Amino acid sequence: MNDGYRPPERTKELLFNMVPTIVWVTVAAVIMFTPGPSAYDRLRDFDGLVAGALAVFAAWVTIRQMRRDDRSNDIRNEKVLRAMLRSDMLRFERMYYPQSSELADHLERLKQLPLPALVDRNSVQAWLDQAVVLERILIEIFATLHQPNWRASLDLLGGFASAKHAELVEDAKTLSEERDHTARMARTYLKNGELNIWLSLQQRTKRSEELVAFCCNGLEAVLEELEILADLYQIERTRLKRP
Template identity: 30%
Template sequence: MWPYLKAIGAGAAIVALLAMFIFPVWQAWISQFQGLITGLAAVGAAAFTIAKMEKTIRVMERTDSASERRHRQLMRLSLRADKLRIERMYFPHSRELQTLHRKLTELADITAANDTQKIDPIRLELELTADSVRSIVSGEEWKAAGNLFGGILTHQVKDLLSAAHRLGYAAQQARPLPFNDGQQPQAFYATHEARRQEELGKVPPLVAELVTKLESTLKEVRLLAIAYEIY
C-alpha cells in the first residue's frame, strides 16, 4: 500500500508546484500557509519513515524467530542423539552394576577378617565379579557415551577400571595349582602356595576399594541420567 501512497504524495507535490506558477491565488495561499504545509510535509515524511522502520523490524523479527526455531530443532536433534547414548549406557548396565555392587559388599564382609582360609573358597567368585565390572564399564555403550561424561565421572570410571583390574589380577594369581602328580618338585608347589597365600592376603583391601569406587561411580552415573531425564 505504501508504494501507492508514495506515488500519490509525489504527484500531489508536483501539482502543487505547477499550481504556484499557474494560479497566483493558489501561489498566495501557499505562501500564506507555507509553515503549516512544511510542517505537515515533515509529519508525513516522519510517518512514512516510521512505517518503513516498523516493516523492517517485523521482517527482522520473523527472520529471528525462524532462525531461533531452526536452532531449537537442531538442539533437540542433538540432545536426542546424546540422550540415546546415555540411555543405552544406563539401561540395563546400571542395574547389573548395582547387582555386582551388592555381591561385592557381601564378599567384602567375608574378606574383612583377612582370613585366607575364608577368602580362598570365594576367590573364583571375586575374580569373576571383578571381571564383570570391568567388562561392563569398558564396553561399547560406555565408550560411546564417554565424551558426554563430566570430569568427575571420567576420573571415577578410570579409577573403577583400575580397581577391578587389581582385584581380578590378585584373585587370578591366587589360583591353586593342579593336584601334585609328582612331575614337579615339592619345593615348586611350596613356593607357589606361599605366593598364593600372599596374593590372597592382598584381596581384602582390594575388595573394599572396588566397593567404594563402584558406589561412587553409580552415584555419578545416576546424576548424569537425571540430567538427561532418563532416571
C-alpha cells in the same frame, strides 16, 4: 489472574505492532485538524512530519523483519538442540539399561563377598574359594564396562564421572592382578608351607581387601553419576536395581 492481564512480553509485542497505527493516526490528526486553505497546503506545511513518520515506519518494518528472522533462527536452533538432546538421550538410555542394574548387582555382590582373614591353612583354602567368586565378579564387571553401548556413550559422562569411571577400571584391573598373584601364592603355600610365603600372603590378602573397597567406592560413584544424568535426561529409573 485478571482477564485483562497481559504478560510483559506479550504487552511489548502488542505495543510494537501498534506503532504504525499510532504514528499515522497522529500525523493524520495533526494535518486534518490544523487550519489551512487546502489539504495540499497542509501537507506541504507538514512535509517534515510526514517524512519523519515515513522514517519511523521504515525503521519499524526493518525491526519487525529482524525480529522475525531472530525468531526463525531461535526456532531452528531449538529444533537442532532438541535433535541433539534426543540423540544424546537415546544413547544414554542404551547405556543406562541394563548396564546400571548390572553394575548395581556387581556392587552388591562385592559388598557381600567375605574374604576371610588368614589364621591357618584352612583359612587359606577358604580365601581361595572366595577368590574364585571374586574372579567371576571381576569378569562380569569388565564385561559390563566393555559392552558396545556403554563404551560408545562414555563421552556423555562428563569430566568428573569420566574420572570416576577411569578410576574404577584401573582399580578393577589392579584387583584382578592382585587376586591372581595372591591366589598363586596361596596355592604355593598350601603345597610347600613356607613361612616367608605365609607372611607375604597375609600382606597381599589385606591389599586385596583394600582394593575390593576401592572398587566398591568406584562403583558407587559411577552409579551416583548415572542417576544424576538419568534425572537430567528424564530417564525412568524403575528398572534400576540398587543395593
